[in-house]
Amino acid sequence: MPGYGDSPPAEMVATVQGRVAFLDRVFQELGMRKPVLVSPSMSGHFALPFLLARGDQLAGIVPVAPVGTKDYAAEQYQQVQTPTLILYGDRDTSLGPQALQSLRHLPRHRVAVVPDAGHACYLDNPEDFHRALLGFLRQLK
Numbered sequence: 001m002p003g004y005g006d007s008p009p010a011e012m013v014a015t016v017q018g019r020v021a022f023l024d025r026v027f028q029e030l031g032m033r034k035p036v037l038v039s040p041s042m043s044g045h046f047a048l049p050f051l052l053a054r055g056d057q058l059a060g061i062v063p064v065a066p067v068g069t070k071d072y073a074a075e076q077y078q079q080v081q082t083p084t085l086i087l088y089g090d091r092d093t094s095l096g097p098q099a100l101q102s103l104r105h106l107p108r109h110r111v112a113v114v115p116d117a118g119h120a121c122y123l124d125n126p127e128d129f130h131r132a133l134l135g136f137l138r139q140l141k
Helices: 016-029 041-057 074-078 095-103 126-140
Strands: 036-040 060-064 084-089 109-114
Touching: 016 041, 036 041, 036 126, 041 060, 060 126, 074 095, 084 095, 084 126, 095 109, 109 126
Parallel strands: 036 060, 060 084, 084 109
Antiparallel strands: none
């Protein structure tokens, strides 16, 4: 993600609209139509605004204890019809439950809590993480 980790900062993603445009361009450049967006942690700053602005372009979304969920109102989430799998580790006592409080307003959501896993549940328990993810993907077909 531009501006995170070792990536250089990019002015394009300094605004919410810029982050939506960035993801849109990534999908276009990759030729992706109706992708499923898996969004762990900090990528919530990109995925959530995209979901709210252009959720109809996604086949589904999997927010994994994302940041930024409190930036939007329940009414905004209630407008989204994108199938959603809300995922977090059972030992993630902050971001996981906090994200759930906001994301539970998405009308077409399911929740999966990964056992024996913290914030990076996909690293702590990849088997159960992938089981939940693959189950969600199968039901989208």
